[in-house]
Amino acid sequence: MSGWTTHTGPAVALDRENVDTDQLIPARFMSTPRSEGYGPFLLHDMRHDSDGTPVSDFPLNMVPNASILISRRNFGSGSSREAAVYALVDFGIRVVIAPSFGDIFASNSVNNGLLPARVSEADVDAAIALLADGPQEVSVDLIDRKIRLGNTTLDVTLDDVWQQKLINGWDDIDLTQTHKQAIAAFRAQHVQGKPWAVPVQQTDFRRAGRDTVSQ
Numbered sequence: 001m002s003g004w005t006t007h008t009g010p011a012v013a014l015d016r017e018n019v020d021t022d023q024l025i026p027a028r029f030m031s032t033p034r035s036e037g038y039g040p041f042l043l044h045d046m047r048h049d050s051d052g053t054p055v056s057d058f059p060l061n062m063v064p065n066a067s068i069l070i071s072r073r074n075f076g077s078g079s080s081r082e083a084a085v086y087a088l089v090d091f092g093i094r095v096v097i098a099p100s101f102g103d104i105f106a107s108n109s110v111n112n113g114l115l116p117a118r119v120s121e122a123d124v125d126a127a128i129a130l131l132a133d134g135p136q137e138v139s140v141d142l143i144d145r146k147i148r149l150g151n152t153t154l155d156v157t158l159d160d161v162w163q164q165k166l167i168n169g170w171d172d173i174d175l176t177q178t179h180k181q182a183i184a185a186f187r188a189q190h191v192q193g194k195p196w197a198v199p200v201q202q203t204d205f206r207r208a209g210r211d212t213v214s215q
Contacts, residue, residue, distance in 0.1 A: 001113050003169030004142065007094050009067030011138040011149065012059040013131045014043075019071055020078030021105060025087040038083060039090035060091070063135045070097045070127050076105025076116070085112050095140050097147065097154075099124055110162045111171040115140065117147060118157040126152055142167055 029041040047058050054061050060069075069088070075098040076084060085108045088096065096109070097117045106116040117140065119127075127149055130136065139148045140156075142163060147154040165175060176183075191198050 001169040001171065003167050004094075004113070005167055006139065006141050006143075007067065007115075008137055008139040009094065010063055010065055010135045011068035011070055011097075011127075011131060012063045012066040012135050013128045014059055014069055014071040015128055017072040018074045018077055019043075021076060021081050021084035021102070022078055024076065024084035025081070027081075030081065030083050034086060037090045038087040039092065042087040042091040042093075065092065066135065067092050068095045068097065068138045068140070069093050070124065070131065072124065073099040073121070074102065075100070076102040076109070078102065080104040080108075082108045082112075085109050085114055089114055095138075095147075097124065097127065110165050113166065113169060115142070115158075115166060119147070119154045123154040127154065 023046065024043060025038060025041050026044055029038070029044065032038070032041070043058075043060060046055070047061055048054055056062075060066060075096060084105060088109075089112050093114065095115045095117055097119055099121045100118060101109075101116045109116045127147075130149055130152060136149060140146075141148075142158075145156040145158050145163070147156060161175070165171070168174070170178075
């Protein structure tokens with residue numbers, strides 16, 4: 001996964017609260033292999049009517065190249081399905097701006113290079129108002145944690161570790177690998193000080209038992 005520090009792209013507003021993961025990707029689509037791409041399933045039941053026809057005035061149908069989505073509080077609530085993040089990323093969304101996010105959704109987003117940009121309720125109100133006349137280019141800067149929309153600048157609340165992971169393109173395993181030397185040193189000290197706590201290699205005993213029987 002590639003890291004990033006700045007992104008500029010078209011933004012659209014989804015003026016709804018409590019957009020949950022089942023809305024982001026309905027469960028019936030989750031048997032599809034990820035290799036086929038989950039982008040077409042993003043917000044499928046909002047973007048299409050009952051017979052599957054795209055809703056012409058739905059924001060993401062009007063701006064299919066949008067890469068920044070602005071929404072209301074509690075975005076990504078509901079189940080822990082990581083496929084909700086896959087759908088956003090595969091559609092081309094790089095940043096979701098909202099006052100609050102589901103905890104697991106936010107963690108999954110960072111692990112997939114998607115920024116869950118938390119801003120104040122007032123800032124979301126202002127941003128949605130600015131987009132009322134149509135999509136606009138929005139710039140996001142991870143380094144200074146700022147979002148710029150026209151002459152308006154929004155402050156992003158972002159955990160330091162999440163910022164580091166997004167900039168470097170790391171998931172949880174990559175982050176753990178940065179402590180590899182400290183982990184190895186701790187293990188060596190632990191084994192030396194408490195050898196009785198180190199698991200015995202059971203495979204050696206089984207092999208020894210087979211060798212004895214064969215004799």
